Structure formats: C-alpha cells, structure tokens
Amino acid sequence: MIRTSRRLADGREILYFDREPVARNATDPRGLAPVATHSQSRWDALLGEWVVIASHRQTRTFLPPADQCPLCPSRPGRPTEVPESDYQVVVFENRFPSLATNVVRDVPPHAPGDPLAELRPGFGRCEVVCFTSEHDRVFAELGRDRARLVVDVWAERTAELSALDGVAQVYCFENHGEEIGVTLSHPHGQIYAYPFVAPRVEKVLASVRRHREATGGDLFAEIVAAERSGPRVVAGNEHWTAFVPAAARWPYEVQLFPVRKVPDLPALTDEERDAFVDVYLDVLARFARRFDTPMPYIASWNQAPVHEGREDWWLHLQLFSLLRAPGKMKYLAGSESGMGAFITDTNPEDVAEQLRAVVVA
C-alpha cells in the first residue's frame, strides 16, 4: 500500500492510498478559506459522559445532486474535495469537523454558570474515507481487493491517529443510506479520533471487569465461544464469525468477531484481514438482499481505547440496520432515547435464520 499525503486549498490533509505507485500531485485549485473549528467537549455530570457541541456544523452540505458530488474525483472545470482525476481509496479531513486538531483552544474551564459541566476544546480529528472513485458503487460491491485496501487504510489511520497526543479512541464507521440521514451518497465512511473513551466502550469495559471480578472469566471470550457454535451464526470462516447477538437491540444486527483476541485493526494479520473481507462482503450481501431494496445500515468498528483496557478488549464490527420491515424504520422514541431501554420488534434467532436463508452469489 502506497500512501501519499497532500494538502487541500484550505490546509486540510488529504491522503491517497494506492496498491501500486501512482503520481498524486494534483493541486486543489479552489479558493477555500480555512475553517476555524469552535467545537467543545462538555461533561454531562448526570450521565458521566462527554458530549461534543459542534454548532458550526449546521451549514454543512446536504444531499447535493450527483453531478455536484464533492467526493468524486475532480474533472476539468469541476473541482471537488479530491484534486486527482481518479483514485483508489482516499482519506481527507472533514471540512465541517465535529473534532479537529486545530480547534480553537481558548475555552473557559466550564460551561457558563455550571462548574460541574467541565468544558474542553473539541480536540480530535474527523476524516472522510472514500472507498472508490465510482459514485454509484456501494461497499457490498467493492470486490475483495478494494475492500482489503479499505481494511488496510482503516488500520493505518487507527495507528496514526492513536499516536496523536490527546486522542483516546479511534472509531472507523460507515453510515449507509439516506434513511439514516447520510448527506452524501458517494460510497464513503468516516473516522473519528475522540479525545475521550466513547460511552459504549466505557460501559463494555466495566462489564468485562465486573465479570472477571465475579467469576475470574473473560467475558468477551465466553461470548465469542458460545456464539461461534450457537444458533445465531450468519456466516464465518477460520478467522472470523458473524452472528446476531443474543440480545440484539437493532432490528437487524450482526457482530463480526475475529477468532483470535486482538485489541484493534492494526493488530490483525494479513490472513485475518483477507478472511474478514470474505465474511464481511458475504454479510453485506445478505443485508442488501434481505428485502427488495438494500437495507440502510451502520457499520461500527469497536476498537480498544488507545491508553486503557487494551488487554481486556476484543475487536469487533457491529453492523446494524434500523429497518424493521420494508419501508418501516425503527424509531428511537421515549423508551430508547429517553430511558436507554431498548425494545426490539425482531427475534434474534429468526433474524439469523432469515439472513442465512438469503441467497448470495
């Protein structure tokens, strides 16, 4: 994998990732002024969680027509976010980031009037990852080679962003489908480098510790062992298992675990990366064909934090859809959004059976 780092007109970094050497020297002809990022992280003392306040994002680009896609390669007279005329996988800093390394640092110690609401600059980094230059493709149709390149890019970005002073966790994810608010249809994902450990990860780590104290056992290992031979397996191979979790909270949810316990993507071997691609493309195809039209989904990499709990963590990908039936989305209303109590309309064993029954390839 060849990596070429360049700068966009406003100073943002853009990284080209290619399988073989390609000249990547196009310059960005746009007259973009640098955007100052004024994000803050605020401490929610009641919940014990950081919330990112990014009020400058209200003006971000919203579903542009296909011929104005900012993620397509540039054409003569039509410059985009990617100056080159073609690319394989490209990563660049979001123009409207929630978190940024050059964030305005001068913030008061707490929110006005409330000493408990600690306030920090919204330090971090938000990157866009374009999976292909082809506007109308989707991840499920990338093919093995390109999907593998994306895995390598995720791993490279995780390693580099983890090394930044002040980054506590690196999160690679893909929001897919207009139904869940995706504002650009070009196949892409995102990477967030958070300055805090994400609440979900904090909670899981606490469960792992509690379980070890109570039983001496490894919670992750026990779950993976049980699910690998259980009735909710959807797909798998020597290195990976994809299963519907026993207490799935989303209408369609599959978790992909490597057989070997590793903390994050950089720790995966070549063989494990290839094996992941095989299982993931298979599961994505099942999601795409479960109903007449492809399901929207969120693909969410659960990686170990950078500085804590790394020995306890077990890397996994959580893939889930909010579609509960054709044309019917699950809404997170009072019980979920108010109380955090999830109520789901689908039965995990049935979902596994339905996904297994989808004919792929």
Place this chain on the structure above:
Amino acid sequence: MIRTSRRLADGREILYFDREPVARNATDPRGLAPVATHSQSRWDALLGEWVVIASHRQTRTFLPPADQCPLCPSRPGRPTEVPESDYQVVVFENRFPSLATNVVRDVPPHAPGDPLAELRPGFGRCEVVCFTSEHDRVFAELGRDRARLVVDVWAERTAELSALDGVAQVYCFENHGEEIGVTLSHPHGQIYAYPFVAPRVEKVLASVRRHREATGGDLFAEIVAAERSGPRVVAGNEHWTAFVPAAARWPYEVQLFPVRKVPDLPALTDEERDAFVDVYLDVLARFARRFDTPMPYIASWNQAPVHEGREDWWLHLQLFSLLRAPGKMKYLAGSESGMGAFITDTNPEDVAEQLRAVVVA
C-alpha cells in the same frame, strides 16, 4: 379525581379519570380475542443492560386515517378502544404491549446457545394515556385544568404500578409528532412499568454515588442550584425551573426540575403540580412556536426506581426534540448509535436564548 376501572372485550383494563362523577358503564361491543404476549427481557452481557424482545409487535396499527382513530371515543357503529362516547382522561392497557402482566411465563433460563444471555419473561405493563377525547388537540393546548388532571393520572398510575410485584421502574412519557415515528396522532402518551431499572437511570444513580464518594456533595442538588441562577433558564416559578442542560445532547432539550427534591410524581404536592403545569405549558408553547411548524418532541419523566436509590433521586422531566432546523431532523448515526458519543449541532446557551425569545401569549 374519580377513577373508574372497566374491562375491554379482550380483558384488558381501561381506567376513566374524571374531575367530577360521570357514569362510565359503556361496554366494549367488539369481538376482540385476548392477545398472548410473548415478550422476553434478554440480558446484554457486554453492555450490562436488559433488552426487550417484542417480536409480536410487528403487526401493530400504523397511522390509521383520522376517521378510524382507535383512541377517539366510540360512536354508534364505530367502536374504538374507548367504549364511552366521551371522556376526560382515559388509560388502558396497550393491545400490542412490549411488556405485560399476563405475559407467557414459560421461558428457558437463557437465550439459545448463550448461557450469559439471561432470559426472563417480558413482565411489566404498557399503558396508553389519552389526554383528551378531542382528536386534533395537542398537549400544549390542553389548558391548565386538563393538564393538571393528566399530572394526577401520571402520579396515580406511578403509585399503582410501583406496587406491582416485579415492577422496578415506572416511566411516563409522550412521543409527539410523526417525524419521530408516532403511529397514532390522537393526543396521547404512554406509561411503561419496567421489570428492571432503565439504563439511563442506573447510569445517573452511579454518577450520584460517585460524586458523593468523591466530594461528599449531592450531584442533583448542585446541578439544580447552578442551573436555577444560570444563563440557560428558559422558564420557571416558585416551585419549578426549566433550563437547557449545560451538556444538552439533543438539538432542543429542556429539563424541568422541581425546586424541592422529591423522588417521583406521587410525592408532588397539589401546589407543586399546579406550578408544574404552568411551567410545562409555557415551555411546550415555546417548542410549538420556535419554528413555523410545531416541533416534534419526546417528553420523558425521570422518576426514581421503585426499590433503590430513592433518596438519591431528584424527579425531573426531560423534554427534547430531534429537530435541529426546520425540516432537518437529527439522525442518530454512527457516533451516537454505535459508540453512544453524542455530537450536537446546537449550542445550549443559544437554544436557551432562542426559546426565551419565543413570544407566548
């Protein structure tokens, strides 16, 4: 308040609440067969949370036309869920409940194949609360007397459901607006009697305990004291304060706290209930008039659990909207749904200022 308990054709309880004695003896002429509820609570061992699996709910009623509203009073030849020809406030058991007292009790000890995924019957109760017989009214327009009756009903239901063996928490809430998936437009809310303490409440109680151990202080008291005199107050009176929380996670969020520390709705005095109505109707009017069309919202009562942490809790109502701008909903995508890390596009101090600036009567 007069309370009359009756039964619907399939055996579900219906409760009429009236300010003055009214005969409530209409019978339900429908040939409804009892519905067996097969819900389960499943333990998500990784997150340490219960998830309710209610797969029988897929077939529930979805946005019927107004002339077929099941929450309107019955008319000759058009029987609804409410046999009477008129009502003030009425409560009945949901025909498609996520949790029920007569749930099928015979469940295995854990999910198939996974001993860690403990399984329990979906015991509990799901009630529908109709605020008025008038189909086209909204809570913001109920008027003081009717709104006060609703508060008394919430308190009565909280007390009665809390006394049920196996109920751990009573949750009164209103989902308002089609944009958040409300399937019936008639003005109504819901009450869930959970068999577990809701994850949000567990988390807040842990914060309160941690704060007391670290500082000796009362977290709730310190927050209420700071916010009452702070820059994010939207409305208030002698007994209640409505403010935008310092680390608001929703685009429009207001929390209403009583000045006196009480665990739940039944503990409120007459005076405090009247005072709540004044502040709540004021804040709802601000939500309704902030933009050209009324905002969808979730109103979520945070009450103490039934059996634990009652001395630590401070009753409050969380009122929030996912609308971030006219026509633009906030979507919970990768960061929020995947990692639990909230990123918000609005600034809490600005939201408070905007809501204060709304002209209400």
